[in-house]
Amino acid sequence: MRLLSTIAFTLLRAKLRQSIVAAVGVMFSIAMFVTLLGFMNGLNQLLDGLILNRTPHIRLYNELRASAEQPIQLAYADSTTAGKAPMHHFIHSVKPKDDLPRLRNATAIMDVLKKDSRVLAVSPRLVAQVLFNVGTTDLTGQVNGIDIMQEVRYYMFQDYMVAGDPYDLANGNNTIVLGKGLADLMEAKIGDLVQVTTATGDRTMLRVVGYFQSGIADYDKVQCYANIKTVQKLLARPASYYTDINVKLNDLEEAPVMAKELAARFGVQATDIQMANAQYETGSDVRNIISYAVGIVLLIVAGFGIYNILNMMIYEKLDAIAILKATGFSGSDVRRIFLLLSVIIGIAGALGGLVVGVTLQHIIDNIPFVTAALPSVTTFPVDYSIRYYVIAVTFALATTWVAGWFPARKASQVDPVEIIRGK
Amino acid sequence: MNTSELVLEVEKVNKSFHDPVTIQVLKDVDMQVARGEFVSITGKSGCGKSTLLYILSTMDTDYEGELKIDGEPTRKASRTRLARIRNEKIGFVFQFHYLLTEFSVLHNVMLPGLKLGLKSREEVEHRAMVLLGDLGIADQALKGANQISGGQKQRVAIARSMINDPLIIMGDEPTGNLDSRNSGIVFDIFRKIADEHKRSLLIVTHDQDFAARTDRIIEMDDGRVVP
Numbered sequence: 001m002r003l004l005s006t007i008a009f010t011l012l013r014a015k016l017r018q019s020i021v022a023a024v025g026v027m028f029s030i031a032m033f034v035t036l037l038g039f040m041n042g043l044n045q046l047l048d049g050l051i052l053n054r055t056p057h058i059r060l061y062n063e064l065r066a067s068a069e070q071p072i073q074l075a076y077a078d079s080t081t082a083g084k085a086p087m088h089h090f091i092h093s094v095k096p097k098d099d100l101p102r103l104r105n106a107t108a109i110m111d112v113l114k115k116d117s118r119v120l121a122v123s124p125r126l127v128a129q130v131l132f133n134v135g136t137t138d139l140t141g142q143v144n145g146i147d148i149m150q151e152v153r154y155y156m157f158q159d160y161m162v163a164g165d166p167y168d169l170a171n172g173n174n175t176i177v178l179g180k181g182l183a184d185l186m187e188a189k190i191g192d193l194v195q196v197t198t199a200t201g202d203r204t205m206l207r208v209v210g211y212f213q214s215g216i217a218d219y220d221k222v223q224c225y226a227n228i229k230t231v232q233k234l235l236a237r238p239a240s241y242y243t244d245i246n247v248k249l250n251d252l253e254e255a256p257v258m259a260k261e262l263a264a265r266f267g268v269q270a271t272d273i274q275m276a277n278a279q280y281e282t283g284s285d286v287r288n289i290i291s292y293a294v295g296i297v298l299l300i301v302a303g304f305g306i307y308n309i310l311n312m313m314i315y316e317k318l319d320a321i322a323i324l325k326a327t328g329f330s331g332s333d334v335r336r337i338f339l340l341l342s343v344i345i346g347i348a349g350a351l352g353g354l355v356v357g358v359t360l361q362h363i364i365d366n367i368p369f370v371t372a373a374l375p376s377v378t379t380f381p382v383d384y385s386i387r388y389y390v391i392a393v394t395f396a397l398a399t400t401w402v403a404g405w406f407p408a409r410k411a412s413q414v415d416p417v418e419i420i421r422g423k
Numbered sequence: 424m425n426t427s428e429l430v431l432e433v434e435k436v437n438k439s440f441h442d443p444v445t446i447q448v449l450k451d452v453d454m455q456v457a458r459g460e461f462v463s464i465t466g467k468s469g470c471g472k473s474t475l476l477y478i479l480s481t482m483d484t485d486y487e488g489e490l491k492i493d494g495e496p497t498r499k500a501s502r503t504r505l506a507r508i509r510n511e512k513i514g515f516v517f518q519f520h521y522l523l524t525e526f527s528v529l530h531n532v533m534l535p536g537l538k539l540g541l542k543s544r545e546e547v548e549h550r551a552m553v554l555l556g557d558l559g560i561a562d563q564a565l566k567g568a569n570q571i572s573g574g575q576k577q578r579v580a581i582a583r584s585m586i587n588d589p590l591i592i593m594g595d596e597p598t599g600n601l602d603s604r605n606s607g608i609v610f611d612i613f614r615k616i617a618d619e620h621k622r623s624l625l626i627v628t629h630d631q632d633f634a635a636r637t638d639r640i641i642e643m644d645d646g647r648v649v650p
Contacts, residue, residue: 003534003537003538003540007534010523010525010526011525013525014524014525319521320523320525322521323521323522323523324523324534325482325506326480326482326509326515326521327509327510327515327534327535327538327583328506328507328509328510328511328535328538328539328587329506329510329538330502330503330506330507331502331503331506332503333506333538415482416482417477417482417483420477420517420519420521420595421473421477
């Protein structure tokens with residue numbers, strides 16, 4: 001085998017320029033493949049992150065609704081044996097009963113979830129509808145009472161704060177982070193006090209400690225964030241009063257199944273992330289398919305380049321093949337020599353391609369990219385996942401192997417007698 | 424003649440070319456070559472002498488009859504086995520030298536030896552240098568294969584044919600491209616191989632002077648060996 005690779009290398013050196021052209025073909029395709037996929041997936045992650053980072057995998061809440069089964073339907077429901085027909089339910093527009101939109105037993109549910117091995121993080125939330133009093137007008141808003149440290153850790157809260165420090169929100173009493181759009185409307189500066197009226201008519205003054213920008217304009221005109229204790233005080237509710245529990249899982253794929261399970265177990269409503277954001281995944285998939293298709297086409301084109309050059313080399317080297325066979329190299333030895341040639345070109349091209357590809361990725365990563373949607377992003381996003389390098393190299397080697405195999409087989413079938421007698 | 428001393432035996436070999444019309448080029452050829460024998464095959468152009476040589480070389484397998492090399496029947500041997508036999512037991516010298524121009528003279532000589540793989544690289548290199556020295560071209564060893572003269576190239580080809588110490592060396596017009604001085608040198612080398620190394624030689628030639636100085640002449644005419 002060592003002898004065969006020496007021969008392959010020597011033949012390669014003799015045809016250095018053509019070999020380099022072939023390797024450069026592979027190099028370009030690998031570089032483009034790596035760059036394209038890294039950039040495309042960086043964008044995908046950025047766009048998905050817009051929603052997915054901010055969205056819990058499962059959200060548990062209690063929606064006030066009329067009971068699905070009214071008393072009249074339950075009475076005599078299974079009494080056909082007693083000879084009486086079930087009662088007819090004739091009441092239209094049944095109203096929900098007077099209740100608070102809270103999760104019952106929220107503390108106990110959270111304790112159970114925290115012990116579940118599938119669960120990464122559990123954070124409570126208390127959502128309050130409020131009016132901001134600005135001079136003589138009122139602006140509607142929604143104050144989300146959150147556990148700041150949990151949100152920072154698991155939902156990238158700090159990435160979306162364009163001004164102020166999340167820790168001020170965590171530590172301060174009666175503090176609020178306003179949506180950027182809302183703050184602009186109210187002309188509220190950091191440190192200003194804003195007056196808030198709850199649905200029950202209670203009024204409170206809150207201090208602005210920062211702005212929040214999600215990138216979705218309508219959302220930023222309404223949403224505000226405050227410490228969960230502040231919101232409980234605002235609504236005059238006890239410390240165990242939560243409206244939502246947000247669950248983040250270790251594996252996002254488990255969300256739909258687990259949402260159903262939790263809904264049944266705790267008697268609450270549960271939405272999962274896939275149901276809430278199905279369209280994001282579709283978009284990512286389509287973008288991925290396009291980039292893979294382009295990358296693979298590039299590699300196949302490079303494969304044809306190798307095929308051509310090896311074919312040419314075999315015609316030029318017929319004498320060498322003939323004498324190698326005459327002096328005792330078998331057909332499979334000759335085949336291996338030419339396969340080796342192809343694979344050497346493939347490996348050299350693949351390594352070069354990786355270097356160029358990673359360089360291009362870094363260049364793209366340094367191009368400024370400023371968007372209102374993502375305050376924390378300043379340059380184009382690139383995903384440096386090792387997966388693309390592995391796929392690119394594997395596919396390049398496979399392509400060069402196939403591209404080399406046909407010429408190599410032809411070389412192995414050269415009849416030395418025909419060549420030698422032809423002289 | 425002791426049969427175990429026969430390196431080459433040919434029994435009733437027939438061969439036809441079928442393109443464009445069927446022509447029988449070899450008709451019931453029988454021949455034998457003993458160890459250390461220097462044999463030449465002569466005959467007119469188209470009498471089938473080269474065709475016979477390529478059958479004997481095991482490279483052409485499209486024939487009828489039997490060919491034994493060193494007592495081993497080759498008719499049904501696999502292509503890999505035939506390649507091994509060529510590597511180990513047969514040396515070739517052609518009219519054209521067929522050196523690999525990408526390699527040095529020394530490396531050209533070493534290649535079949537490295538392929539055989541029975542000796543280390545150093546031993547093969549040493550033997551190649553000894554052979555080149557015997558042939559008077561040791562000083563050319565590190566040159567490229569296309570940087571030396573025609574006569575020298577043919578001597579390199581002879582060295583290459585001997586690297587694995589084969590039982591028989593076959594030549595197809597090995598002096599055909601050489602002037603009389605270089606032909607003489609090549610003949611002397613062959614003579615020495617037969618006499619001193621006890622190797623058989625089977626040389627196809629139409630050079631009557633060359634043939635006359637060999638041990639035995641097999642003359643062919645119209646596909647038959649002239650008795």
